[in-house]
Amino acid sequence: MLPLGCSRRLVAELRDALDTCAERQRQLEQSLRVSRRLLRAWEPAETPTPEPTPGPETNEEAPSPACTPSPQDLKELELLTQALQKAVHVRKGVSKAGERDKASSLKSGSIATSATTAAAPHGASPTKPPRGTRQATRPAKGLPKPRLLSAGDQTCAGRGPLAAKPGPGLRDPQIAPSAAPQAPEAFTLKEKGTLLQLPVAFRKAASQNSCLWAQLSSTQTSDSMDATTSSKTQFLQKMQVTSGWPSSRLSAAEVEAEVGRLQKACSLLRLRMEEELTRDPTDWMQEYRGLLTLEGLQAIVGQCLHRLRELQAEVVEQQLGPWPEERPPMASLPCGGGADPTWSPQLLLYSSTQELQTLAALRLRVDMLDQQIHLEKVLMAELLPLVSMQEPLGAPQLALCRAVHSLLCEGGQRFLTILRDEPAD
Amino acid sequence: MGRRRRRADLADAAGALPEAIAALSRSLPAGPSPEIFRRAKFDRPEAAPALWRLLFRVLSLLRADRASASRAPEAQARWVKAALRAQGYPRLGLARLPEDGSQGSRELLLALAWLLAREPLPERLLAQTRVRLGDEMPVCECGALASPGQPAPRVDAAGPVDVRHLQWLMGKLRFRWRNLMASQQEQCALLGKIHAYTRGCHGDRSLGHLSVAETELLRDPEGGRQVRAGACGGRDLFLSAKIAILPVCGGPLPPLGHPGAGMQTRSCCLVMGTPERPALWFALQLLQRLESENARLEAVLEWRRRELVFWQWMDTVLGACPPEASQPTFPPGLRGRGRRAGAWGPVAWELQALQEELQAAVGARRAAWAARVGGQGPEWSAARQAAQEAVGQELAALRQAWARGGGGGRAQPHGPHRLVRTEAGGPGGPGLRAAEVIGALRSREACLEETLRQLQEQCRQQLARLAGALPGLIWIPPPRR
Numbered sequence: 001m002l003p004l005g006c007s008r009r010l011v012a013e014l015r016d017a018l019d020t021c022a023e024r025q026r027q028l029e030q031s032l033r034v035s036r037r038l039l040r041a042w043e044p045a046e047t048p049t050p051e052p053t054p055g056p057e058t059n060e061e062a063p064s065p066a067c068t069p070s071p072q073d074l075k076e077l078e079l080l081t082q083a084l085q086k087a088v089h090v091r092k093g094v095s096k097a098g099e100r101d102k103a104s105s106l107k108s109g110s111i112a113t114s115a116t117t118a119a120a121p122h123g124a125s126p127t128k129p130p131r132g133t134r135q136a137t138r139p140a141k142g143l144p145k146p147r148l149l150s151a152g153d154q155t156c157a158g159r160g161p162l163a164a165k166p167g168p169g170l171r172d173p174q175i176a177p178s179a180a181p182q183a184p185e186a187f188t189l190k191e192k193g194t195l196l197q198l199p200v201a202f203r204k205a206a207s208q209n210s211c212l213w214a215q216l217s218s219t220q221t222s223d224s225m226d227a228t229t230s231s232k233t234q235f236l237q238k239m240q241v242t243s244g245w246p247s248s249r250l251s252a253a254e255v256e257a258e259v260g261r262l263q264k265a266c267s268l269l270r271l272r273m274e275e276e277l278t279r280d281p282t283d284w285m286q287e288y289r290g291l292l293t294l295e296g297l298q299a300i301v302g303q304c305l306h307r308l309r310e311l312q313a314e315v316v317e318q319q320l321g322p323w324p325e326e327r328p329p330m331a332s333l334p335c336g337g338g339a340d341p342t343w344s345p346q347l348l349l350y351s352s353t354q355e356l357q358t359l360a361a362l363r364l365r366v367d368m369l370d371q372q373i374h375l376e377k378v379l380m381a382e383l384l385p386l387v388s389m390q391e392p393l394g395a396p397q398l399a400l401c402r403a404v405h406s407l408l409c410e411g412g413q414r415f416l417t418i419l420r421d422e423p424a425d
Numbered sequence: 426m427g428r429r430r431r432r433a434d435l436a437d438a439a440g441a442l443p444e445a446i447a448a449l450s451r452s453l454p455a456g457p458s459p460e461i462f463r464r465a466k467f468d469r470p471e472a473a474p475a476l477w478r479l480l481f482r483v484l485s486l487l488r489a490d491r492a493s494a495s496r497a498p499e500a501q502a503r504w505v506k507a508a509l510r511a512q513g514y515p516r517l518g519l520a521r522l523p524e525d526g527s528q529g530s531r532e533l534l535l536a537l538a539w540l541l542a543r544e545p546l547p548e549r550l551l552a553q554t555r556v557r558l559g560d561e562m563p564v565c566e567c568g569a570l571a572s573p574g575q576p577a578p579r580v581d582a583a584g585p586v587d588v589r590h591l592q593w594l595m596g597k598l599r600f601r602w603r604n605l606m607a608s609q610q611e612q613c614a615l616l617g618k619i620h621a622y623t624r625g626c627h628g629d630r631s632l633g634h635l636s637v638a639e640t641e642l643l644r645d646p647e648g649g650r651q652v653r654a655g656a657c658g659g660r661d662l663f664l665s666a667k668i669a670i671l672p673v674c675g676g677p678l679p680p681l682g683h684p685g686a687g688m689q690t691r692s693c694c695l696v697m698g699t700p701e702r703p704a705l706w707f708a709l710q711l712l713q714r715l716e717s718e719n720a721r722l723e724a725v726l727e728w729r730r731r732e733l734v735f736w737q738w739m740d741t742v743l744g745a746c747p748p749e750a751s752q753p754t755f756p757p758g759l760r761g762r763g764r765r766a767g768a769w770g771p772v773a774w775e776l777q778a779l780q781e782e783l784q785a786a787v788g789a790r791r792a793a794w795a796a797r798v799g800g801q802g803p804e805w806s807a808a809r810q811a812a813q814e815a816v817g818q819e820l821a822a823l824r825q826a827w828a829r830g831g832g833g834g835r836a837q838p839h840g841p842h843r844l845v846r847t848e849a850g851g852p853g854g855p856g857l858r859a860a861e862v863i864g865a866l867r868s869r870e871a872c873l874e875e876t877l878r879q880l881q882e883q884c885r886q887q888l889a890r891l892a893g894a895l896p897g898l899i900w901i902p903p904p905r906r
Contacts, residue, residue, distance in 0.1 A: 007585040014594040015581075021601040028608045035615035035637055042644050189640070193622030196635065196643050203628050205715040206558060212722035216548060219729050231736040232542040235743065239539055242748045243515035251513025259772055265827040266775045267876060272823060273779070274879055277786060284797065285808065291790045292816040298783040300820065305776050347631070347856030348562055348842035353617030355859050356844070359562070360613045361606060362866040366566070368602050369873035375595075376880050377771065384884070388891055398898070401888070403588040406903075408884035412595040414903035421897050 006382045013378050017371055041186035210345060255311050262304050269304075273297055372411070379408055442738055445731035451724035452547040454554075455482040465530035466742050472530035477502050480536060484508045486550050499524045509536055517749055531746065538739045547725045556714045559636040559843030560616055564862050566869070620846035631855070632845055642711055838862075 002010070198206075250258075276294055281287035350356045383404045398418055406415045443459045450456030457475040464472040481501045488508065496504065502524035509519060519536055522529035540546055616637065623635040635643070838857055845856065885902075892900045 001585045001587055002591075004585045008581065008583060010591055011583065011586060011594070012581060014591065014598065018594065018598055018601060021598065021605060025601065025605050025608065028605065028612060031637070032608060032612050032615070034641055035612060035619060038619055038637065038640050038644060039615060189619065189622045193619075193640075194625050196623060196626045196640070198626070198628065198635070198639060198643065199646065202639075202642065202712055202715070205712060205719060207628070208719050209556070209715055209722070212719055212726070215726060216722060219726065228733045228736065231733060231740075235538065235736055235739055236542050238740070238743055239535065240515050242743065242746065243517065252511040253513065261827050262776070263772050265824075266772065266779060268823060268826055270775075270779055270879070271872065271875060273783060273786070274875070285812065287790075287794065287797070288809070289812050289816055291787070291794050292812060293819070294783060294787045294790060296816055296820045298780065298787055300824065301776060301780045301783060305773070305780060308773055308776065345559075346838065346840060346842045347845045348564065348859060348862065349845050349847045349856045350859035351847055353614055355863070356617055357610050357613040359859050359863055359866070360609050362863060362870060363562070364602075364606055364609055366866055366870050366873060369870065369877060370566075373873060373877050373880065376877060380880065380884060381771075381774075384887060387888070400588055401891070403592060405884075405888050407588075407592065407595065409881045409888065410903060411881075412592055412599070416903050417901040419899040419901065421899050 002386065006386065010379065010382055013375065017375060020371075039189055041188045043186060213345070250311075250314060252315070255315055258311060259308070262308055265300075265304055269297055269301055376408065383408065441731055441734045445728065445735045448724050448727040448731060449541075449547070449735065452551075452721055452728050453479065453483065454486065454550065455479050461530075462534065465534040466738075466745070468528070468531040470528045470530065473528055473533060474498070474526040476530055476533035476537065477505060477526050480505045480509075480533060480540075483537075483540065483546065483550065486553060487546075489553070498526055502526060512540075514539060518746075531742065534742060535739075535746070538736075538742075542736075547721075547728065551718065551721055551725065554718075556711070556718050557841065557843075558638050558711075559632070559845075560620075560638075561841035562844055563841045564857060565839045616844065617846065620844070624846075632843075634846060636843070638711065 001007075273294065276290055276297075279286075279290060281290055350359065387401055387404050402415060402418055406412055446459040446462050450458065455478055457472075457479055461472045461475045465476060477498065478501070481504065484505060485508075502522075506520060506522075506524075514536060516532065516535065518532045519529075522532055619637060619640060620634045623640060624633060626635050627633055627639070842857055889900075892898065
């Protein structure tokens with residue numbers, strides 16, 4: 001068993017890593033769900049209760065012979081139909097072209113569900129198709145349709161779930177056999193994706209949005225802000241002068257940022273050093289340069305250490321004073337793009353799915369390596385002292401050595417073998 | 426004559442100031458009314474709570490700190506003080522304010538003005554919560570998973586574990602990464618398809634196709650069907666949707682400015698939706714969010730036009746405050762509460778280790794060089810000079826790599842970029858090319874792999890040393906791949 005403190009810290013680190021991974025997976029799965037759904041056939045008339053007889057033909061003249069509806073059901077249906085027709089009239093009066101397809105089909109879908117069975121009130125049926133087609137052709141008259149553009153869809157007016165008009169009697173035969181995905185009229189992105197068009201209001205809002213952002217970035221860079229900038233600087237100076245805290249100190253945020261930079265410096269310097277050490281000089285000139293480089297690196301490291309100690313001293317001093325002890329944890333700063341963030345839309349152009357996949361895979365790999373390096377350092381700090389400090393050669397200690405070796409040197413994937421060298425007697 | 430003009434100017438200013446403050450309020454989240462600002466100038470106690478809330482909201486957004494969202498007002502006030510101090514806020518008056526929100530509005534107003542003066546605050550906040558219509562992919566490493574400056578993870582009060590538990594956790598982590606990679610590949614394939622299928626649909630020529638968000642908007646503008654498809658308790662929710670639809674028929678259409686039949690089903694979404702189900706509110710949210718962001722953007726632009734008047738007014742506010750007594754400086758030898766000592770550990774340790782290694786390497790090479798350098802001709806000094814300069818330049822370039830501005834400086838792209846599918850071989854419009862990003866990522870990958878390999882090698886050597894100290898055992902390392 002590992003010592004208590006060590007165990008807790010290591011388990012906490014590993015669990016943290018696992019949690020970040022899980023969170024990312026969760027978000028990815030959410031996006032996957034959305035994307036998969038988009039690529040399937042879009043099903044406007046799908047009902048939650050599975051239809052008992054999913055007949056394959058989408059024949060509108062044949063109402064499926066389910067059980068006859070009760071008079072109460074019929075009356076309900078009539079009321080609903082009337083309400084819907086009124087709604088459609090009102091809506092048509094207000095808007096030129098609407099989401100009739102979806103909304104009405106949603107309603108009809110729900111109505112069909114409440115009727116449960118597919119039997120159409122026969123009296124209503126003959127009157128529905130003409131109305132259906134009439135209403136269907138109306139939107140085709142050059143009115144801007146926020147959804148589907150193709151006139152081809154109008155042929156499906158009487159049939160498909162898409163252009164369905166309020167005619168529950170008409171709809172029912174379709175609902176019954178509607179394993180809607182199989183209906184050839186169902187909308188798939190693959191076939192009809194190029195016909196889509198964004199709704200007008202949305203487009204307006206989006207273009208206004210990008211226009212405003214562009215204006216914002218132009219005002220940022222304009223020079224007419226001189227008076228304002230100088231008054232701001234004056235204000236800050238006055239604040240500093242009238243305050244009780246000496247101004248020469250660095251804020252904690254700046255200190256953290258600098259420590260981060262020193263960390264990065266350390267890894268870059270180490271890489272350079274290793275590169276230099278593994279290089280084999282072929283002539284004296286290269287050897288000399290190698291020597292100079294190493295000396296230069298040494299000097300830089302010395303400077304970094306010195307700076308680090310300065311920062312440490314500064315922070316210790318700053319702790320004193322009436323400020324509260326609680327330090328908010330330094331959340332990793334959201335990427336603001338540095339001091340001069342560009343507010344304009346930034347595009348990343350790719351040309352094939354392969355390229356996109358490579359890009360995403362590399363991103364993940366880089367993140368994974370980052371995490372692995374972090375874990376490696378943590379494990380090294382905790383486990384190496386354990387292994388080096390204990391003397392006895394007992395089996396548990398050897399097992400620990402073996403495990404530590406695999407964790408630290410092989411990423412936990414491979415193990416070494418330890419053999420006891422028994423002298424042959 | 427001059428006096429009259431000055432009076433007219435003052436009258437102008439008197440009108441301009443409330444408008445400027447109103448614009449500021451509209452541009453900030455949780456912005457208080459201009460009246461609050463006026464009261465704060467006179468240090469009225471009733472203005473304090475609103476300003477505490479505003480500061481808390483602004484600072485927690487800036488630091489992307491969602492954990493602190495639901496704190497009690499006193500805790501929020503403490504947090505605000507600590508956050509301001511971390512940014513370097515100079516005035517001690519803030520630290521001395523009581524945390525119950527009973528007074529100190531003038532001090533809070535000064536703090537807000539200080540934040541506004543240092544950076545373009547409303548723009549930054551808006552940029553963080555910006556509505557993203559496209560499929561975004563980050564191109565920088567700012568949001569890396571395991572950044573070295575991260576706070577230590579929370580430690581559970583569990584018992585000691587065996588090293589096999591650690592091995593198991595590592596294996597689990599590897600497995601999760603593999604899953605993640607597979608899911609990511611699938612998502613990319615799907616994205617590629619969606620982009621390809623919707624080619625030519627977008628009004629904006631430079632984009633050319635729709636994103637997932639926009640396509641989803643088209644598929645399901647009312648969001649009604651999201652219920653059934655996305656939610657776990659789908660059936661029940663759909664049931665309530667049916668019930669909710671009926672009473673709405675025939676009623677007056679709510680004036681939402683959006684044509685179409687989204688209306689009725691819109692209300693039924695409101696009946697059954699919950700904010701925790703993002704898919705449910707998806708389509709509604711998108712348009713509404715765009716519109717509210719537009720409103721805030723307009724407010725920011727107005728603020729920028731008018732803000733000079735605000736700063737002149739803030740000067741007077743600052744003038745009205747009595748100057749603070751300066752804090753006596755503590756002698757540097759005093760061992761203060763060095764709470765941050767924990768964060769220094771890794772960096773200092775690594776730098777020191779590096780220094781020791783370099784010392785050893787340099788010593789060895791110097792000795793070898795001294796032995797080598799015999800009689801060198803006059804061209805030697807010239808060559809030496811050249812070498813020194815070259816190395817000096819190389820090291821200076823190396824320093825730039827971690828200096829302020831990050832690798833490559835400003836030129837490096839930052840932030841999430843919208844993915845746009847273009848024809849291969851075409852010139853394309855403005856924007857980053859995937860090939861460049863891939864190249865940069867590959868070099869970074871190589872760098873990281875090298876670092877990891879070096880760390881593992883270090884461990885191997887150290888363990889080999891230990892193994893050497895234990896006689897009677899044969900250590901057989903696993904076969905190298």
